[in-house]
Amino acid sequence: EVQLVQSGAEVKKPGESLKISCKGSGYSFSNYWIAWVRQMPGKGLEWMGIMYPGDSDTRYSPSFQGQVTISADKSISAAYLQWSSLKASDTAMYYCARRVQMGTIGYFDFWGQGSLVTVSS
Amino acid sequence: QSVLTQPPSASGTPGQRVTISCSGSSSNIGSNTVNWYQQLPGTAPKLLIYSNNQRPSGVPDRFSGSKSGTSASLAISGLQSDDEADYYCAAWDDSLNGPVFGGGTKLTVL
Numbered sequence: 001e002v003q004l005v006q007s008g009a010e011v012k013k014p015g016e017s018l019k020i021s022c023k024g025s026g027y028s029f030s031n032y033w034i035a036w037v038r039q040m041p042g043k044g045l046e047w048m049g050i051m052y053p054g055d056s057d058t059r060y061s062p063s064f065q066g067q068v069t070i071s072a073d074k075s076i077s078a079a080y081l082q083w084s085s086l087k088a089s090d091t092a093m094y095y096c097a098r099r100v101q102m103g104t105i106g107y108f109d110f111w112g113q114g115s116l117v118t119v120s121s
Numbered sequence: 122q123s124v125l126t127q128p129p130s131a132s133g134t135p136g137q138r139v140t141i142s143c144s145g146s147s148s149n150i151g152s153n154t155v156n157w158y159q160q161l162p163g164t165a166p167k168l169l170i171y172s173n174n175q176r177p178s179g180v181p182d183r184f185s186g187s188k189s190g191t192s193a194s195l196a197i198s199g200l201q202s203d204d205e206a207d208y209y210c211a212a213w214d215d216s217l218n219g220p221v222f223g224g225g226t227k228l229t230v231l
Contacts, residue, residue, distance in 0.1 A: 035220070037166075044123060044207075044209065044222060044223070044224045044225040045158070045166065045209055045211075045222040045225070046222065047219050047220045047221065047222065049219075050219070059218065059219060061217070061219055062217070095165055095166065097166075100171075104153060104154065104213075105154050105171070105172045106153075106154075106213055106220070107154075107156040107168060107171040107172070107211075108156070108158070108166075108168060108211075108220075109168050109171070109177065110168075111165040111166055111167065112165065113165055114165050
């Protein structure tokens with residue numbers, strides 16, 4: 001059974017750093033793209049970036065380029081989303097999702113349960 | 122505002138058929154396939170429709186998708202109270218070189 005299990009809720013202060021994780025199981029982690037998606041309170045879904053763990057190829061949405069860092073450790077089937085200096089506006093639920101890509105057909109078939117990040121002084 | 126445009130809300134009574142529209146452009150829906158995600162209250166999104174009109178295993182055939190030009194739609198027939206959720210369309214955008222989502226449609230079952 002494919003599963004993506006994310007790290008728990010975090011409460012941080014502005015300016016602090018944070019790294020959240022997404023651990024995959026039940027499939028070959030290296031062979032599927034993993035994306036991160038933000039959902040701010042009461043708002044919709046926003047794609048942040050995506051990584052292919054097999055070769056660490058990483059792409060970012062222009063809206064998030066330079067604001068976060070996506071990484072992975074394929075030896076333990078884990079992907080990460082990292083901030084060096086959090087802002088109050090980073091308060092949101094963050095989801096990881098596995099992407100199936102077959103030619104021009106692509107979709108997110110499995111999602112993590114979400115990691116709630118709260119940034120408040 | 123979102124790249125793909127959806128109505129913010131939709132509603133129907135049990136047993137009814139409702140449709141949710143999704144409008145895009147030539148760089149996304151016009152040249153790539155459309156997916157739909159269902160997000161039940163307090164839960165993670167779930168894949169509902171992929172490649173315009175394909176249902177993953179386990180999704181009832183009450184849910185169907187279609188695409189024409191730069192627009193797509195999700196239809197739900199035999200509406201049930203369990204269908205109350207937010208529904209998001211998504212497609213790859215060739216200009217952004219990444220996936221884009223609609224703003225979401227909140228479906229209420231009256």
